[in-house]
Amino acid sequence: MTESQTGGVKPMAIAGRMVRERERLLGMSTEERAWRAQWIKDQRLARHEPVFVPELIQARLNPIRRFYRAPLDKIFTLLTPVLGHSKALFLRSLTGKFLMGFGGVYLTAYYFKYNSNDWTRKGGWRVLQSKAAVNKGDPGYPMVTNKKPADYATRGFQSSPI
Template sequence: MASSETGGVKPMSIAGRMVRERERLIGMSNDERAWRKQWLKDLELHHGPRIVPELEKELQNPIKRFYRFPLDKLGEALTPVLGTQRAYTIRFWTGKFAMAIAAIYAGAYYFKYNQNDWTRKGGWRVITSRPVCNPGDEGYPKVSDRTQPSDYAARGFKQATI
């Protein structure tokens, strides 16, 4: 059994018989004219966003309201000065910029204090290439700085001050 959009009830048009131009040309009473005028007025949409505080509170849980609070206050302060659209744009990009800066700082902190060296198993292992040594440079041909087998895979052990 397929469910219908109307739940089994036949759909009914609220426009009445006046939705067709031919019916309106036949003639309308004053009540029908008033009803048609109100019906057309009701079809007009409001331009711009409508903010209903109760609806906003229902749609946003307390955690979301908490972390949105600072930028919402910034937007409220900027709206009278810059207008709704510009204030929203500044509010939006301020949040994105703050998250990008936080991600950069977190990455820098992680790479600085969680290096993969001989003291730990985890962390990012950062390997740097040897400096370039071209013909004509001092020390050419410089094959490697590593002279003994223990220099390979030392992971900073030889530089440790134990």
């Protein structure tokens, strides 16, 4: 069962019909004018808003996520007075994504370089290359192979120094 964002109550617009300028120009009662004036006052933020609540982050992020976010959070906490809050937040998220992408590419390249599938091991990625397509009229057309039956599926054994 999925939970509703409104707690089972149908969502409604709090602006009412006064959100449209034409509706307001048709005429408003004194009660509607007072309601509209109060609604406009309620849209203004106080000087101390938005409020930063550290306990909210503590409750929202699990301990593992807080652990791996801590180094960049510390660096960009120090840079926030210099860069400004919005720029520091943007650069913090961009830096985190860049480092994760770079790490992923590096680990993939490392794995393919040092874990190839050859005759010395059972596992690893086996990378095969297809032969180039050669059609009639192309140079080297018949493309006859000069491999012997013993040359197939050696997985690099014949070129080993042993």
